[in-house]
Amino acid sequence: MTHTATQVRGLVEVVDEHHPEAERVPVLTRARSGTSIMVDTEKTERIRERVRGLLSEGRVEYFIGYEAGSDPLHVSPSFVQQTDEVEHLVWNLMSINNLVTYLKRYRKQRMGLLVKGCDSRSVIELLKLHQVKRENVYLLGVPCTGILDPKKVAARCNPAAILAIREDHDLVFIEVGVEGRTDEPQVLEFEKHDLLFDKCRSCDYPNPLVYDELVGDPVPVRARVGGKFEDVEHLEQSSIEERLSFWQEQFNKCIRCYACKNVCPMCFCAECLWEKRDPQWVTKYPNPNDTFTFHMIRAYHMVGRCTGCMECERVCPVDIPLGTIFKKIEKDCLELFDYQPGLELDVVPPLSTFDEGDQSQEDLLR
Amino acid sequence: MQDTLIHKGRIAEFIHELMQDSQVIAPVSVGGQARFKPIESPEEVEWGYGNTTVSPTEFILPHSESLFQFEQRGTDFNLTYNIDNVNRTILGIRPCDVSSLRMLDEVFKGKYEDPYYLSRRNHTTLIAMMCLEPGGSCFCSSFGTGPGLDAEAGADLLLVDLGEAFYVQVFTERGQTIMERVASMGTPATSADREQVEVLAVQAASNMPRTLDLEGLPEAMGQLFESAYWDKISRKCLACGACTYLCPVCYCFDVFDTCSQAQGERVRCWDACTFKSFALLSGGHNPRPSIKESYRQKMYHKFKFAIERHGYALCVGCGRCLEACPVDMDIVQVLSGAKSQVVEVV
Amino acid sequence: MLAHAIQNRGMSLFNPFIPHIATVVDIRQETGDIRTLGLRFNNRDLDFDFAPGQFVEVSLFGYGEVPIGLASSPTRRETIEISVKRMGMVTGQIHKLTIGDTIGIRGPYGNGWPVDMLRGKHVLVIGGGIGLSPLRSLIDYLLDQRDDFGTIKILYGARTPNDLVYKHLLRKWGEARDTEVFCTVDIGTPEWDGHVGVVTALFEQANITIENTVVITCGPPIMIKFVTMGLEKMGFADTDIITSMEKMMKCGIGKCGHCNIGSKYVCVDGPVFTHRELKNLPKEL
Numbered sequence: 001m002t003h004t005a006t007q008v009r010g011l012v013e014v015v016d017e018h019h020p021e022a023e024r025v026p027v028l029t030r031a032r033s034g035t036s037i038m039v040d041t042e043k044t045e046r047i048r049e050r051v052r053g054l055l056s057e058g059r060v061e062y063f064i065g066y067e068a069g070s071d072p073l074h075v076s077p078s079f080v081q082q083t084d085e086v087e088h089l090v091w092n093l094m095s096i097n098n099l100v101t102y103l104k105r106y107r108k109q110r111m112g113l114l115v116k117g118c119d120s121r122s123v124i125e126l127l128k129l130h131q132v133k134r135e136n137v138y139l140l141g142v143p144c145t146g147i148l149d150p151k152k153v154a155a156r157c158n159p160a161a162i163l164a165i166r167e168d169h170d171l172v173f174i175e176v177g178v179e180g181r182t183d184e185p186q187v188l189e190f191e192k193h194d195l196l197f198d199k200c201r202s203c204d205y206p207n208p209l210v211y212d213e214l215v216g217d218p219v220p221v222r223a224r225v226g227g228k229f230e231d232v233e234h235l236e237q238s239s240i241e242e243r244l245s246f247w248q249e250q251f252n253k254c255i256r257c258y259a260c261k262n263v264c265p266m267c268f269c270a271e272c273l274w275e276k277r278d279p280q281w282v283t284k285y286p287n288p289n290d291t292f293t294f295h296m297i298r299a300y301h302m303v304g305r306c307t308g309c310m311e312c313e314r315v316c317p318v319d320i321p322l323g324t325i326f327k328k329i330e331k332d333c334l335e336l337f338d339y340q341p342g343l344e345l346d347v348v349p350p351l352s353t354f355d356e357g358d359q360s361q362e363d364l365l366r
Numbered sequence: 367m368q369d370t371l372i373h374k375g376r377i378a379e380f381i382h383e384l385m386q387d388s389q390v391i392a393p394v395s396v397g398g399q400a401r402f403k404p405i406e407s408p409e410e411v412e413w414g415y416g417n418t419t420v421s422p423t424e425f426i427l428p429h430s431e432s433l434f435q436f437e438q439r440g441t442d443f444n445l446t447y448n449i450d451n452v453n454r455t456i457l458g459i460r461p462c463d464v465s466s467l468r469m470l471d472e473v474f475k476g477k478y479e480d481p482y483y484l485s486r487r488n489h490t491t492l493i494a495m496m497c498l499e500p501g502g503s504c505f506c507s508s509f510g511t512g513p514g515l516d517a518e519a520g521a522d523l524l525l526v527d528l529g530e531a532f533y534v535q536v537f538t539e540r541g542q543t544i545m546e547r548v549a550s551m552g553t554p555a556t557s558a559d560r561e562q563v564e565v566l567a568v569q570a571a572s573n574m575p576r577t578l579d580l581e582g583l584p585e586a587m588g589q590l591f592e593s594a595y596w597d598k599i600s601r602k603c604l605a606c607g608a609c610t611y612l613c614p615v616c617y618c619f620d621v622f623d624t625c626s627q628a629q630g631e632r633v634r635c636w637d638a639c640t641f642k643s644f645a646l647l648s649g650g651h652n653p654r655p656s657i658k659e660s661y662r663q664k665m666y667h668k669f670k671f672a673i674e675r676h677g678y679a680l681c682v683g684c685g686r687c688l689e690a691c692p693v694d695m696d697i698v699q700v701l702s703g704a705k706s707q708v709v710e711v712v
Numbered sequence: 713m714l715a716h717a718i719q720n721r722g723m724s725l726f727n728p729f730i731p732h733i734a735t736v737v738d739i740r741q742e743t744g745d746i747r748t749l750g751l752r753f754n755n756r757d758l759d760f761d762f763a764p765g766q767f768v769e770v771s772l773f774g775y776g777e778v779p780i781g782l783a784s785s786p787t788r789r790e791t792i793e794i795s796v797k798r799m800g801m802v803t804g805q806i807h808k809l810t811i812g813d814t815i816g817i818r819g820p821y822g823n824g825w826p827v828d829m830l831r832g833k834h835v836l837v838i839g840g841g842i843g844l845s846p847l848r849s850l851i852d853y854l855l856d857q858r859d860d861f862g863t864i865k866i867l868y869g870a871r872t873p874n875d876l877v878y879k880h881l882l883r884k885w886g887e888a889r890d891t892e893v894f895c896t897v898d899i900g901t902p903e904w905d906g907h908v909g910v911v912t913a914l915f916e917q918a919n920i921t922i923e924n925t926v927v928i929t930c931g932p933p934i935m936i937k938f939v940t941m942g943l944e945k946m947g948f949a950d951t952d953i954i955t956s957m958e959k960m961m962k963c964g965i966g967k968c969g970h971c972n973i974g975s976k977y978v979c980v981d982g983p984v985f986t987h988r989e990l991k992n993l994p995k996e997l
Contacts, residue, residue, distance in 0.1 A: 069694040071502060076694040077602040097693060101604070160502050160575055253396065255420065255429065257638070259606040263692045277643040278800035284620055285430035285635035315692035317419055317608050319399050433729045436773045441814050442754070443733055443773055477980065478728040478965035591994055618969030621962045623776045630774050632729070637968070644970065645960045645996075648778070648800035651933070653959075653973075653996040666994070667972060674975035 038072060038165050043091040043142065046215045047114065050140055052086045054112050060138050063112035064099045065089040072162045073150035077102070091215075093165055093172070096147045096197065098122060098309040101265040103132050110136050116144040118199065120208035121307035121342025122265040127210075128349060129305070131268050141208030143219040146192065146200035148172065153195055157188055167192060193222075198323070199310040202228040209343060231321070232328045247292070253318040254291045256284060260312035260322055261298060266305045273297070299325050304333050304349040307342035370534045370545055370552035371559060377532060381408035381457065383548050388453035388491060391425050393418055402456065411458070413527075416501045417684055421463050421614035422456050426486050427470060429611075430635035433482070433621070438628040449481050455491040462504075462682040464494050464521045465511035466614035471520075472676050473617055491540055494521035496563075498570050503685025505576040505698055511682040513570035526563045533563050578698045579705075580669075580679065586708040587670045591662070595707050599700055600661035602693045607638030609687035609695075610664070615680045618644075639663050669701060728965050731771045731816025732758060736809050737791055742877040745798040746842055747807060748783060750791040751817065762786050763824035764849035765956060765984050769964045770794065771816025772805045779961045779979070781846035781930075782820065787856035792817075795845040795877060821964045822983050825850045825928060826954065833926050834862035836918075838939055840869050840911055840931025844877050846956055847930050851881075855888050862925075864891040865918050869911035869935070873897050873904045894918050911935060912942045922947050930956045933997050940987050953987035957997070 051063045067078030067088040075094050080086055091114075099113055100122040115123060120141060126132040145167070153159065157176055163185050164175040172192045175185045193201055200222075207218040227233070235243055258274065261267050273281055274294055282290050306326045313323035333339050337350035337358075372380055384390050385408075393400045393415040400415035402422035434447035467487065474483040497504075497513035506512030515524050515537075522541035526533040533555055536542050545552075590596075610616045620637035624630050637644060640661060645654045654660050668680040681697070688696050738750030753760060767781045778800075784793035796806045809815070827850070835854060839847045847866075854861050866885060870876045876895060886893040894914045896907040907914060911931075927948060929939055936955055943953050959971035959978040971978035974993040976985075985993075 070688055070696040070699065074694040076696075079598070079601045102602075250397075253401075255607075255611045257607040257611045257690075258641075259604070259608045259690075259692050262604040262606040275641055275643055277646060278648055280622060280801070283622060283624060283633070283635070284637065285633055287430070311692070315606075315608070317612060317690040319397060438773070441735070441812055443814055443816070445730060445733075445816075447727065447730065449727075473967060476966060478967070479726065480967060481727050482729075617967070619962070619967070620970075621777060621968065623774050625774065628774070632771075632773075632777075634963075634968075637962075637970070639969065647958065647960055648803065659996065663972075663996075667969070671972065671975040 039090045039092045043215055044089065047091055047140065047142075048086045048089050050213070050215065051080060051089060051112065052083050054138060054140075055080070055083050055086070059110065060112035061109045062106065063089075063114075063138075063140075064102055065114040065140075066091065066095045066097065066099075069094070071159055072165065073148075073153055073159050091142060093146075093148045093167060094150065095142075096314065098263075098265055098311045100126065100309075101263055101311070103137065103265070104268040107132065108136070110138070112138040112140060114140050114142060115208050115211065116142055116147075117205040117207050117209065118144075118203065118307070118309050119265075120210050121205065122309055123342075124210050124345055125266060125305055125307055125342045125349075126268070127345060129268075139208065139211040141211030141214045143207045143214060143216050144200075144203075145206065145219055146196045146203065146222060148192075148195045149197040156190065156195075197310070197314070199308065202226065204228075205343075210345070229327055229331050231324050232331055235324065235328075248288065250320045251291045251295060252288065253320055254286055254295070255318060256286045256291060256294070257317065259315040259317065260320075263311045263315045264298075265309065265311075266302060266307070267298070295322070295325065299329055302326060303329050304337070304339060304341055304351045306330060368545075369536065369555040369560065370549075371528070371531045371555050372534055372548070372552040373531045376551045378408035379551055380548050381405075381411065383551075384455050384457065384491075384493075384544070388455045390455045390457055391422060392457040402459075413458075415458070416499075417460060417462075417504070417686065417689075419686070419690070420612060421466065421684070421686070422459050423463055423466055423470070423614045425454060425456060426467060426490060427474075427483055427617060430633055431482060433632040433634055435631045436623075436629070449485045451485050451489050453489050453491075454486075455493060457493045458495040458525070459492055459521070460497055460684075461494055461512035461515040461519065461521075462506045462684040463614050464492055464515060464519050465506075465509070466682045466684075467492070468520045469615050469676070469678065469680060469682070470617055491523075491544070492521040493523045493525060493541075493544075494519075496524060496526045496567065496570070498527060498566055500570060500574050501685060501689075502575055503688045504574060504683060505578050505685060506683035507571050507574045508576075508578040508580065509679065509681060509683050513574070514567040526566065528559065528562060528566075533559055535563075576685075576698050578683065578701060583701060583705055584670045584673045586705045587666060589708050590704055591666070593707060595704060596662040596665075597658050599695075599703065600658045603640070603657050603661045603695060604692055605640050605642060605657045605660065606692065607636075607640055608690040608692065609697075610638035610640055611636055612686040612690045613681075614684060614686070615668070615682060639667065665697075665700065665704075728818070729963075731769070731777075731818045732760075733814050734792075734817045736811055736813045736815065738793075739809070739811060742795060742879075743875050745807075746795055746875075746877055748793055748795040748877075749806070749809065750793050751815070752791050753817070754814070760792065760820070762792075762820035764827060764853045765825035765846050766820035766822045767846070767964070767983065768792075768794065768817050768819035768821065769961075770796075770802070770806065771818070772802050773816060775802045775805045777816075777818075777962070778802045778806075779821070779964055781849070781956065781983075783845040783848050785849050785852035785856060787853055795842060795848075797842045818964060821979055823981070825956075825984055827853060830854070830926055830928075831860050832862065833924050834921065835864050836867070836920060836925055836927045837864065838867045838911060838927060838929040838931070840935040841871065841875060842877065843929075843931035843935070843956075844868055845930075847928065848878055848881065850928060851885060855885070855891070858889060862890070864888075865920065866891070866893045867896075867911055867914045867918055868893070869896045869898070869914070869931075871898045873901050873906075892918065910938065912938050915942060915946070920946065925952065927953045928955075929953065933958075936997075944987075950988040950991060951986050954984060955987065955990065956983045957985060957990070958983070 054060045063080045065078050066075040069076045077097050078088050098119045100119050161176040163177050166173045170192050172190045174188045177185050202224050310323045339350045389404050391402050392405050392411045394403045394410045395412045400418045434445050437444045474480040494515050517537045522538045524535040618637045619634045621634045623632050646652045672680040733754045734751040736749050737752045740748045767779050769777045770780050771777045780794045783795045796803050798807045837847050882893050900908040957978050961971045961979050962968040964979045966977045966980035
């Protein structure tokens with residue numbers, strides 16, 4: 001690892017989140033293109049080799065992994081059908097998408113899928129709910145040390161100037177080019193946990209819980225930064241009126257694009273109530289009542305089902321903290337039923353069973 | 367028309383004057399995200415915004431609006447409606463969004479003029495802000511819809527940030543009237559100022575991170591409609607409406623009634639061709655049964671059908687569709703890929 | 713009735729989204745799920761002029777709007793008639809209407825059948841199911857100006873004898889000068905003594921001539937497909953086969969984008985197209 005003299009440590013505190021122009025790194029004129037993607041060469045090669053094998057042996061019809069995205073901060077889901085397409089596959093620090101969401105579209109085909117620890121939990125829950133047949137899915141598990149949040153990176157350095165992103169244990173080094181200079185690029189150094197997605201900062205399951213084979217050795221659980229339910233607990237301490245006004249304000253931003261619903265691996269209804277047209281039970285237009293109802297219905301359907309992949313929050317174009325709702329549900333489910341979705345195949349979801357020891361409605365209200 | 371410099375120290379005064387006879391819509395911070403909203407004081411304006419997630423065109427073609435209210439009286443119905451004629455000023459609208467309105471005008475004029483859209487359009491003053499630093503997803507220079515703005519684009523005034531002051535260029539009579547009212551706040555621009563503006567425009571254009579070469583695209587798409595390319599490209603699409611709802615040129619809408627039969631309203635609201643039920647017939651037949659067909663329709667409507675019908679693509683290169691896409695589908699890559707398919711065949 | 717003209721910054725705008733109120737004056741149950749409504753506009757002064765093959769947007773306030781082809785001919789103006797099949801929410805409500813109820817009507821929209829092109833020609837009308845409804849508008853129009861047109865042959869098919877619409881008219885039309893009607897059903901009943909089979913099976917029996925003949929057809933997509941295939945095989949030019957297309961529609965005035973196919977908006981550029989035009993459109997029927 002080479003460090004140049006220009007490394008900037010702790011830049012995080014200096015940058016104003018609302019003005020992430022990062023003036024210290026002038027714009028480097030460079031086309032936004034997927035060709036310059038940084039990959040974890042070892043894992044990528046291993047994945048390509050295994051997928052080539054799976055396809056040529058006829059074990060899967062499709063393999064879904066990641067390919068280079070539109071810029072160095074993004075990857076994009078990749079559907080590989082032919083062995084010559086295997087070269088598109090990559091694995092890197094930006095491989096965030098929960099690819100399990102595509103399984104609902106390919107229930108009858110034999111699919112290969114790349115899963116991180118968090119993603120594997122969605123598979124377990126889908127198996128329990130009989131949405132997927134285990135023999136139809138070949139799972140290539142990747143032990144994951146955490147994925148970088150493009151928004152957090154972009155708030156700290158100009159994405160258009162990024163030349164390379166490297167990690168070394170708890171540090172991330174981002175090489176940025178400086179316009180008009182051909183000498184050594186500037187290297188910015190960051191604490192990795194500052195750049196990680198929130199869900200990765202409190203990840204309990206970095207290693208896949210269900211898989212056919214692993215790519216790489218299992219990794220240790222990252223030391224947690226802050227409590228898992230911090231934001232939920234903070235909201236729980238406020239009054240009902242405060243909570244209502246908080247969520248009303250959030251949902252007023254909603255444009256009803258349904259990205260949250262469509263990206264969710266556990267939203268698998270064949271015909272969604274919210275898109276049903278005849279009869280049209282609910283309107284498409286973002287009136288506050290319908291929007292509130294939309295998010296609440298989705299939340300209630302996810303009790304004992306949401307595995308906390310936080311894809312809904314990630315894809316929301318207007319930054320509604322949807323993850324907080326689902327963490328609240330996860331927390332309640334844990335407290336009431338001692339149940340966490342997506343962990344063990346043989347534990348029945350709490351809403352699918354009845355136990356004499358279950359608390360009654362009166363108990364709950366008390 | 368004489369161009370003017372307004373020192374930034376007096377810009378609050380300028381906005382205050384605008385607020386005298388119109389509702390001023392400007393970029394403000396909503397939970398850390400810039401969004402155009404009506405402002406109550408000039409201090410609310412967030413000047414450091416890039417391209418806002420939601421386009422300010424939502425003030426001309428809102429997400430939803432009432433077409434009329436109905437009330438049953440015996441066996442008869444009484445219908446009432448309201449045409450919005452509030453004077454508005456959109457301050458800081460980017461050139462790409464200004465251009466998108468000119469495209470929408472074509473749709474909402476024609477044989478059946480849409481009074482709701484056109485009234486709002488006629489009552490809205492556009493004060494554009496030139497882009498000095500394109501965003502990472504921008505490709506407006508491919509369409510000539512930015513980063514600068516010419517007089518034909520339809521803005522009334524164009525502001526250019528020169529550091530200490532805003533350079534104000536007048537495009538229309540309406541813009542001229544405003545500048546006459548605020549004459550005391552500015553000083554006449556010099557030829558040196560003008561030169562600086564031109565340098566900035568060239569610089570911004572050369573910093574454009576991406577380009578889409580439209581040359582030969584509709585012809586290529588003509589050959590490609592039945593191609594397996596669309597199968598392949600659409601596999602990752604989640605069929606949500608993020609790209610459509612954030613696109614300043616997408617205008618498709620749904621119409622439906624709310625409330626009971628005795629009293630209620632007919633509403634229209636944005637719709638997205640990527641939604642499953644967009645083309646579904648009431649008998650259950652869907653001419654676009656899968657994501658392949660709906661995604662293809664989106665691309666063809668924008669980049670082939672619209673060119674055949676209106677003479678231009680329904681795209682201004684703002685890059686919002688890419689920014690919002692949950693799976694990073696890049697319209698530039700998709701269309702360039704389509705073109706290269708045909709080249710390969712040839 | 714509203715004044716729809718709006719004064720707006722010197723522009724006079726007409727509001728095309730406001731329906732005219734009309735009263736149901738007649739109801740005829742054609743089949744189990746198809747009924748015909750006779751409608752009269754509450755504004756008696758309204759000059760509602762239309763061409764055969766045009767459609768209206770029918771409003772059931774509180775439920776929504778559906779596009780429906782006009783079934784009556786503009787040559788008969790006391791009432792307008794629409795035939796409606798029970799399909800979804802709005803059409804379901806239309807089936808609950810009783811005489812005296814009011815609904816909304818916007819229109820007429822679309823291009824309509826090319827009646828001027830038909831003058832002096834033989835007309836072959838081919839319909840399937842509810843598709844006979846917009847054809848009825850044309851047939852009555854032709855018969856009301858009988859001398860302007862050559863022979864008229866009407867081929868009509870439905871699923872079962874109970875699904876045949878306008879049974880009284882089918883008989884009447886057959887009695888008109890130089891006019892023949894041929895009916896068929898997919899599935900017969902013991903009482904049915906007519907033809908059983910698809911509508912294309914009537915071609916031979918109808919003794920179709922190609923020369924100076926234009927075909928006007930409307931029905932389910934699968935029927936249109938086989939009819940046009942059969943006609944082209946017989947030697948009909950694709951410009952002489954004319955059909956009306958059904959698409960999801962909302963506004964009816966070329967704005968909402970739902971009926972877009974290729975560079976066409978079915979609501980304003982159609983719904984009537986020649987087979988040649990259809991061939992040049994994307995195969996998304």
